[in-house]
Amino acid sequence: MLMAGETIESVVQQLGISTPSAKRYKALLKEGGLAALENISVGGRKSVLDPTAFDWIAEALRGSPAAFGFETGRWTDGRLQQVIYKQFGVNFSRVYTRRIMIDLGFG
Structure with a gap:
């Protein structure tokens, strides 16, 4: 870009x-x-979530947010942040949650 x-x-x-x-x-x-x-290093620490967790998140994003109690059918980083917290007990920032969405192809 x-x-x-x-x-x-x-x-x-x-x-x-x-x-x-x-x-x-x-x-x-x-x-x-x-x-x-x-040649640069991406850096950062390793995520506390394993590949199985990311597969679960991708599957959740393929479905409707309504399945998780949200009234409208559109995913947002804030909604996914809440779902990740409920499912895995991890409170990621909205920025990192957005990065997860993008990395999984839902950006």
Whole structure:
């Protein structure tokens, strides 16, 4: 997206990443091109959820939020955050919950 000329703000909003990360990625692209981005470490800690939990979340997202007591049929990061807490006892931030949705292909 950055290579295509998207603004930092647009990339941040569309991908749910932080502004400092987007700026760092843009600087890396400018300095070393796509190869520089491919060589960075993604970082962060390992999730407390295992692959089976992520499969469960993906299956939940394929269904209706109504199955979890929500009145309308649209998933939001806040709703998924509540469902993850009820199912797994883990309280992720809305930003990380949104990242989960995107990583599972529901962004």
